[in-house]
Each structure stands twice: as C-alpha cells, then as structure tokens.
Amino acid sequence: MPISTRAPRADSVRNRDALLAAAELEFAEKGQDVTVADIATRAGLGKGTFFRHFATKDELLAAIVHGYVDELARLGQRLLSSSDAGAALLNFLTECAGQRQHGGVEFLIRTSESNPALAELREKFYSTVKALVSRAQDSGAIRPDITGTDVILLMCAPAHIVENLPDAPPDLWKRYLAVIFDGLRPDGARQLPSAEFGIG
Amino acid sequence: MPISTRAPRADSVRNRDALLAAAELEFAEKGQDVTVADIATRAGLGKGTFFRHFATKDELLAAIVHGYVDELARLGQRLLSSSDAGAALLNFLTECAGQRQHGGVEFLIRTSESNPALAELREKFYSTVKALVSRAQDSGAIRPDITGTDVILLMCAPAHIVENLPDAPPDLWKRYLAVIFDGLRPDGARQLPSAEFGIG
C-alpha cells in the first residue's frame, strides 16, 4: 500500500490531538461550561470532525483523563524503583496535584465502569499508588495506619482547594500538599477513625 | 388576633422550608446541575411557587449557604470561649465538614460581592475562623506557620474528598479531617512554601 493511505491517517491523528489539546485549554480557561463548538473551533475544525473522533463529549473527557492518568501511572511505575520511597511518593503526589488537568484523577475515581479502557487504567493507577504508599510506609516515611485508598483520595485535595480561587498565587496548592503530606507522616500521628473502606 | 390570620403565612413558611430542604437534597444528589423544576417537584410544589420565594435560582443557593454558614459562624463564636483552644478548632472543623451541605463554605469563598448579606456573613465567618486558629496557635495546638486563610481553604477538603463517592461509609470524611488536622499540628512540621496569600 502506497503512502497515500498513510496520509489521511496522519491527518486523523493530528486532528485528534488538536481536539484534545484544544479541549484541555478550553477546560482550563472556562471550567466545565465548555461547549463542543468551542473546542472544535479552537482546534480549527468543524463540529462534525469532533464527533468523528469522539462519539460523545464524555468520551473526549475520558480520553483526556486517560492520557493524563496514564502519564502519571508511568511516572509512578518509574518512581517505584527510586531508592528514597518517601521522596518518591511526595514527588508523585506533587506531579499529580500540579498538572493543569488535576481533575483527571477525580474523574477517574468517580467514573463508572462503562469505559473499559479507563477501568483498566484505573486498576493500574490504583495499584501503582498503593505500591508507592506501601514502600513509603516500609521506609518509615508514612504512618502505617494510612491506606493506598486514603492517598488516592487525598491526592486531589490540594489542586481542588485552590481551584477557581481568584487572585491566588499559581503554586498555592504546594502549600496544602505540604500540610497534607505532613499529616501523612508518622510524627505525632493520632489515631484515625474508620479504616475499613477500600477503593479499587 | 387568632391563629387563623397567621395561617396563610405559616403555609408559606412551610413551603419555603420545603424548597430549601428539597434543594439541599437535590444538590447533594446531583451536584450543581439541579434544575428549578426538580427542586419544586421534590418539594411537592409548582415551579411558580419556587419563584415566589426566591427571585432567582442563585438566590435560593445564597439562602441555603447563608443559613448554613451563619450556623457555623455562631458555633465558632461560641467555641471562642472554650478553654481548650485546640479542641475548639477541631470541633469547629468537624462541624464544618460534617454537615450535609458542606458546599456552603466553598460557595461562600467563591461568591462575588454581589450579595451584600452574604458578603457581610463572609467577613464574620472569616474573622471567627481566624480567631479560632489564632487561639489554637497560642495554645500550641496548631503550628505557627499556618494562617487563618489556610484553615479556611483546607476546611472544605474532607467533605469534598468523599463527595459523590459510591459505597463510601458516611463518616469517611472524619478520617481525612484527622489526617489534615494532624498536618496542622506542630509535631514534625516541615517548612511550608508561599505564605503570602490571604483571603478575606
């Protein structure tokens, strides 16, 4: 098969990426009220093209989340071989909270099983986090009564706290990640209630 | 004057309360996308009745928030005279996070000055929290590098973390409040970044 069959595919990939990038920018600027038309226009494409790539607006959302969480999961995997397990977890959480689309993990947590690709990724992401937490606990950096589920849930808090906060410095979330991470440390840890809940 | 002259007004109050209650339930269930029609139906009333009581959907929201935050502000004021300042702050945060409509404080933080009653309440609430934090710091229960703004922002996190989480035990938020509160303690506190932001 000649090059001609590849050309449209290359175009198609480019369009898909353009839509994803445009959507991220739009979401970052306008929050949840973004319209499909806005995304398509920003990508320089027609609405019809949008729906050729994503059957649904939600599917685009899932694709964004997938790309984002996949990246984090890979990072987590890499950090599993770090020698300083406590620093590894902190690095990981910093990346998780710091990215533009922090909403990714939240979305992942709350999305139903309807999307198989996402469900699979979720398993991978969760187990990675749990492994990171486990190693950090073994190294004494994190208190032992904390579960992987706890960290997964607490992970989104710093970014959410500063979301939509007018006039806040852009790295304010680092401050709240620091507080929460201090809360995860063994120093002066008090007894925690209700441990029986596990996610994933 | 017999009760009969007040009766119609009593009905009206009952309806107003029904609308507020219905709205809280709907918000809790469906998030921010609740429709006026749903609220009215849930309250067993017609749409028109909704608008007799609240000129606008936003006005209802403001009313819910006001009632909720006002209660918390009063509680905070009472706790200011408690002898154990650390316990007082923890009690306060527990109340804040534990109520159904935890979104109230978040809403308060992000609302513009357009509603004077709410703006005034915000001042009162903020200064109460700051006073509680200050006293807790003086008593040594809270680390000194934390500001009132920090506590105001962190306050909403526990409830938000568990929001919309399927199958979670109803008091799971207490666990995350405990972690965050441990992070606010002086024990093993690490240096915090970017302190120059102040809210209110």
Next chain:
Amino acid sequence: MPISTRAPRADSVRNRDALLAAAELEFAEKGQDVTVADIATRAGLGKGTFFRHFATKDELLAAIVHGYVDELARLGQRLLSSSDAGAALLNFLTECAGQRQHGGVEFLIRTSESNPALAELREKFYSTVKALVSRAQDSGAIRPDITGTDVILLMCAPAHIVENLPDAPPDLWKRYLAVIFDGLRPDGARQLPSAEFGIG
C-alpha cells in the same frame, strides 16, 4: 337595612375607581407591558381584589376604554348643537387625540362584539362622529367626499404618530392633527380612491 350595607358598596366603588386610575397611570408610564400585579399594587390593593372587580385583564381594559370613549361621545353630543360645525369637529378631534388614553378609540375600533356594553357604546360613538362630520360637511368646512368612517379612522393617527417618540414635545400631535384636518378641508381637495368602506 342599616348603613352597614352601604359601607362596603362605597368601598367597592372606591376600589374599582382606584384600580381604573392605577391602570391608566401604569399604562401611561409603561405601555402595554403592565402586569395585573403592578396595577393592584399601585392601587394599594391585592391581586385578588383586582379579579373581584374585573374578571379579566381585558375586562379592565374594556372598562377604561368605555369610560374614556363615553366621555368623548358625550362631548360629541354636546358639540352637535354648536353653531360652528367645522370648529365643533375640530374641537372634538382635538379632544379625542389629546387625551392620555388616546388608545381608547383604537381599541374600540378593533374590539370584537364580545363586550355588549362596548358594542353599544361604539354605535353611539360612531353615530355621533358621523353626525358631526355630516354637519361639518353641510357647513362647507369639510370636503364632501369624506365619510364618517374616514374621520373615525383618521382620528387616532395624530396621537399614534407621536406615541413612544423620545424627546418629542408633548403637544406635537397637534401639528399632525392640523395637517390631517387641512387634508379634510375642501380647499384644493383631490379625488379620493375607494370610498365604499364603512365602519360600524
């Protein structure tokens, strides 16, 4: 029967008049977009009272028109005995166009037969105008090819022309009544088309 039975009736009349007066003021201020609530409030009454006096908003409108047109019809009757028939017609048209509620005649013209009182009044009003026109023609003040119907229809024009005209002097309508009246005079009158239409 003692005085007590008269008191409510006096009140009733007072309320009805208050509603009529309030409605005229509201219409004058806000045009056609007046609401029943506005009228009732301006009259210092409840909406329920409004509907006790007028089964329908339209019925109130009809009542206003009736009062207004009735006054004009009486004036017309009086002017029928004036010695100067031309001046009588001009006086009459001036009154018709000059009143606040000039819309009355228009309303009368366009209203269906559904309101018997109004239908009867219409007959009286029309015949009065026709008589005034006829006398003016006999006296030579008005051209002979003009019908009563013509005058009835032209009557509303001056007031309508200046209606809703921003910054116009309040008596601008007199200017256009003068032009139209000059057009009704015999001097230099040209042939008129299509005379076969008769109203009333």
Next chain:
Amino acid sequence: MPISTRAPRADSVRNRDALLAAAELEFAEKGQDVTVADIATRAGLGKGTFFRHFATKDELLAAIVHGYVDELARLGQRLLSSSDAGAALLNFLTECAGQRQHGGVEFLIRTSESNPALAELREKFYSTVKALVSRAQDSGAIRPDITGTDVILLMCAPAHIVENLPDAPPDLWKRYLAVIFDGLRPDGARQLPSAEFGIG
C-alpha cells in the same frame, strides 16, 4: 468549483429567507407578540435553526426592517432625479405605506442606536426623505411650513390606520394617504403649531 460546494450554503440561504418571509407573515397576522416557535414552524424549520440564522429575535426584526427600509431608501434616491418633485414624493410615500411590512419605518424611528447598521441606514433614509420633501417644496407641490421630520412621521399613518381592520379593502390605506397628502399641499394651508421638533 462545481455547484455541489455551494449547495449547503444555498440551502442555508433558502432557510434564512424562509424565516424572514415567515416572520413577516406572522408579524402581519399577529402583531408584535409573535413567538420564535411560531416563526420557525411556519418556515417549516426547527427552533434551533432560527437561532442559527439570527442570534436574537430582535436581530431578525432588525434584518426585516433593514431589508425593507433599504429598498425604500434606494427608491427614494432614484426618485430624487425625477423631474416632477411632487409626484416623486407621492410615489415614494405610496411605496412606503403600501408594503406589507410598513412597520419597518416605525421600527426604525423608535429603535435605539444599539444596531449600527440600522443607525446608518436610518441616517440615509432620513436624509433621502428630507431631500425629497425639500425638492417638493421648491417645486411648490408641498407647503413650506412642513419639515422632513413631519413627513417621516406622517408616512406611517396610512398603513397603521388600516392595520388589523377587519373586512377593510386591501387598498384602503391609499385613501388616507391621499387625505394626508392633501394636507401637505399648499392649497388652503392653515398655520401649524410647534415646529421646533426635528428627528434624526
């Protein structure tokens, strides 16, 4: 480029025209209370299609008025070079009053400056009428104490007079234009009151 690339646009234009036509019919039948839904239905289209073509109900109105008045303004310009200035003005006024959508000029007079295209057209239209009047006065066909503003305002009267008049012959308005035009003639003209008002 074959026709096929233009075909979708042709459809769109057809729909736009259908909406304009439907709107004119609806306005003519029901006055100002026409609903967007009615217009769309009459055009055989969905509501959404209406808003694809006109961002707002008012914008459609403006489009109708613009098309109509623009045509009249062009006619007026052409008539400016006619040799019989009096006949030219009468022709012009006949066209103005005779069109279905006579409301255009009225709308133009009363519309605020919010629409720049319309504001510009208004200037053009006004100056054209004023020029026609001026020429007619110079030729002795029109009395000298009449202003362009007077003619602009009087212009709408014939059509308005017969508007919504049941059972009236369709050209009845010509009769009232004739009367008014006779009133504009110098023959037997009486003194006019209050000349100091100027529009445009």
Next chain:
DNA sequence: GATGAATGAGTATTCATTCAT
C-alpha cells in the same frame, strides 16, 4: 473524510388567573 446546518429537548423565568385562609 470533513463540514457546518438542522434539530429539539431542556433551562430559567414571567404572569394571568384561581383559591384557601
């Protein structure tokens, strides 16, 4: 494959009219 026109269900809000008190 790409485009953008068409669609129509959905949303907040208004207001004449009814009815319980």
Next chain:
DNA sequence: GATGAATGAATACTCATTCAT
C-alpha cells in the same frame, strides 16, 4: 370581602448530537 400564595402554560435561548452535501 380582601388577600396574596400557588399554579403552570408560555417564552427566548443553548447545546449535544445527527446528517445531507
């Protein structure tokens, strides 16, 4: 009799999704 609370049909406008070109 008076009141004003309740009602719900009606209205302009939005937006995800479909489909003809």
